[in-house]
Amino acid sequence: MGIPSVPLVTKAFKDLAILNAAKRGMPHERIVFTPHPVWGKTPEELRVYVDGPDPVTGKPLMKEVVDGLTVPLSDEEKKTGIVSVSVGPPTYTDTAENLQDLYLNNGYTDFLPIVLPTEDKVNAMLKGTSHHPDEVIGKMAAGAYPPWSYTVRHVAASAVMAGCRPEYFPILLAIASTGIASLFSSTNSFAFSMIINGPIRDKLEFNYGIGALGPFAQANATIGRAWTLMSKNLGNGGIPGDTYLGSVGNNLNYNNVVIAENEEASPWDPFHVQRGFKKEENVVSLFRGLGVVPGQVARGSSVNTSPMFDAQLSDLFSTFTGFFGALVIADPLVAVRLKEQGYDTKEKLIDWLYKNTTQTVKDYKGRNYSYLFEYPQALQGVEPFATWYKLPDDAVIPHFPRASSFNIVVTGGQTNAYPQAANMSYGVSVSIDKWM
Amino acid sequence: MNRRKLLSLLGMSPVLLTGEPAHGGQNKHAAGAGADSGPLKVTAVNPKGIPPSIQLIPMAPRLDSLDGKTVYLVDTGFHGSDLLLHQVELWFNRNMPSVTLVFRRKAGPYAQDDPPLWKEIKEKGNAVVMATGH
Amino acid sequence: MNRRKLLSLLGMSPALLAGAELGAQQPKAAKSGKVPSAGNAQFEALNPKGSPPPVRLIPMAPRLNTIHGKTIYLVDTGFMSGGVLLQQMQIWFNKNYPDVTVVFRKKAGSYMEDDPPLWKEIKEKGNAAIMAIGH
């Protein structure tokens, strides 16, 4: 702006504020900190903050503010130019054991053992694609940060580390090409998920039978993990206090809920076909949201001889936030049963769920994300939020803003007729074949 | 963590961090310390992507004094920021009554920019205090 | 998966699996003749498995020469719809083996619990049993 400013930030965001200012070109920005939190405090309590010390420096807070605006700049503070950021040497040489420690201590891992990305192993991984190792394939940031870029070879290093085989590599390139990081900077603790469709599921021996979402196959385990390693190493994500701020964290970030669709046992179109791909194409689709809930907990889950899965799913969705979408993860037994109930396409079920999962306007306005994200949109006239905010409190409105908030995928081993439900939004579908 | 240590972890170059090693660097352990893996060394590639270069922005010149100046208090919209800035305003009224305070709520959700406000501040203001976070 | 493969993965001993390979074998010997480096240096690794209890073999009961004229118990263990399936089987026996006496019984207790009085009854009055498990 060209005029002196002082940002007033709560102590919880200290590291974030300093680092972000530095990444944006002002490594010495004069930031003043208040105690945390501000939310929920009374004016009297906040006056104590203002009259008290900056909890970071220990000096009086308002003296810091005034000094920040008036003390002349040092030479360093006036510097201009371009500085490059170092990520260390291109290779490390040491014993295998020491390298395992080094990668862990340098924050290159998810704190679990890795396969060391030796040049031999990286070269073997690179054989899994026809793309040139030096091709720059994307840019990634774990939030509102300047994005990092990366080549095919960079992706290969993270793929080796996660334990992937070279034949898995095109899937990782497809994910990396989207630029979506699986560790996102927010004080919320988000979860991520991917759906894999096409013949590659069998070629790579993905598990979409018993234990589909659990640790029971190398492809499911390592590809999901690789997304998190890529987010750390290629997108600079997952540094607590800097590029990761989720207060409580999310256990699903270890594997990122890899779902290979059980296309063979499903009575419906596969997910990628719904998105306009051909059945024989290999596609990965990415989701983001909060988490996964099992259907056993729904009300009416034991209406014995005639289970009504549509109503059960709707019950589960009613405690979700409509800001994220509703992803049905149906066991094939559930899908077949739903088809017998008359839902011969996924679209019919989506239509029913959208219309029958409702809430009152009062409940809607009381939800966290409604205020934070949808109320500003309502003020700008964006629908359906503008209408919803005008309706009386007792009006009944859909729980999710549109039918496209819903998605359905089929997976599981048919030992048990239950679905799972995820509070997750569809992001994007990417061809895997393009990266072969 | 102090600023120097933090920036060092970021991999900021010596231009920013005179005297600090640019990176975590090589492992301290003596080679061969791992009895089972023997003294044999392997070479592994660095998995990090390419961070963008940073365009340094010189900070705006500071004022000699705030006396008689106009200071904008900008609320970015996080819960509670408005109340906090009001307390800052009251402090100025009590301790530096010659300062003119202007309170503004930034338009749009917290992640969006507000160019008209920045323009207004540049034209009418001398300094800014912005409240970020909750 | 066939029975032999399945038991092999379980680590069942050769007495049960004449001729089958054990699940947990030595990895293939490393190729010789390579210059030693960290990549092909040789290591030993411990087996992470716990100690499974030995299995006491139970000889199967002698089979009948024929089911004609015999009494067969159909036992419903209580999983959803198991009884309906067994009733269809009873109808099948009536049609195809009218001289077989078919007795339908629902096992007492939840599906995890044993039912000794029923086993006693079957032993005394029945010649064979068919038990429906699963849903």
Added chain:
Amino acid sequence: MATKSFADLAKSNASKRGMPHIRACFTPHPVWGKTAEQLMAYVEGDDPVSGKPLMKEIIDGLTVPLTAEDTKTGMMDVNVGPPVFGPDTLDNLQTHFLNNGMTDFLPVIIPTPEKVDAMLKGTSHHPDEVIGKMAAGAFAAWTYTVKQVAVNAVMAGCEPEYFPVVLAVASSGMAALGSSTTSFAYSMVINGPIRDKLNMNYTIGAMGPFAQPNATIGRAWTLVGKNLGNGGIPGDTYMGSQGNNTNYNNIVIAENEKDSPWTPFHVQKGFRPEENVVSLFSGEDIRQGHGARRAGVLENPMFDDQISDIFRTLTSQFDALVICDPLTVRRLVEQGYDTKEKLMEWLWKNTQRTAKDYRDSAFVYTFHYPRALRGEEPYATWYKCPEGTLIPYWPKPDNIVLVVAGGQTNPFFQVGNLTYRVSVSIDKWM
């Protein structure tokens, strides 16, 4: 006679119980929800496993004479392979462990004798001490020694100083991969000074992949369940139809005792604050509080009310584990909940549902109803009262567990539909 889905299970379980050649036959799956006509077609059709007519299989099973193998008696040892693999290259050993189902399909640290010896230095217990028995369900339990636990701890990536925690978990005999057609979740809460000694993360990203002890101790529980408890073999000792994504790490929660004004969880369970304790949970899942009604109330957020709202889609078959960020706790204390017990009491009293909703729940029907029939309280009463009667979710306030974790960037909370099982002293395994 079983359905096709259970073909592997039926055969392997009969083997483990002593009848490796049992004559099992199979119908198509499922039977549940089918009409009588559809089931008659099953009876008149083929066994989907053998491809032969089902009824011929049944009659043959009852009448074809037994072979010599069928009539064998005696004790049979189950072979788990040699005590040591190799020598071989690390790559080949990695592949070997992966292909033999000894891992969670992620890379492991190869448990060389040197690494295992180093791990064993993390405890004063003798390597050959038998410390527990474990089964992943209604199977014959396997036993294991301190050394066998050490092998799995090495594989998971644990440091020797984490070893007492892994031993404490293993000594409980509780497997992290339980066999059921339901895909269960597991969790552990760690209390005491060891959290700081091991540098456990209980602040920002507390439940995510941000610290070595949190990541590797949780993973070790799954490896212990697989290798020492023989769990996690799909179709045999693992039947969860859809699987559970939390089984990779098992939701490790180190309590943020420092920033919590409440009594730590282990102290609630009768331990002293300076003792180190791991407490194990199992159940359905964990979910975030964001979907709660009134979660966006700004001036005066009522977290008690929000937590109660999330409770209303939990199943009563499992309990509630609430994980609160310290900011949430501070706010709750301001509301008057200066102890965990006060909040547990309020939540228990104010989270209710109708008797009809209770009885319509799948798990309640399978597990509580038989107990109600036997006259067990409160289930008997809950099954007798009129449909519209409001009843609590759980028998007592203790069914609600409160734990504090998080980095105070936001006053959020998460809710697990998880039941407290046991607390084990870590100090005893040092």
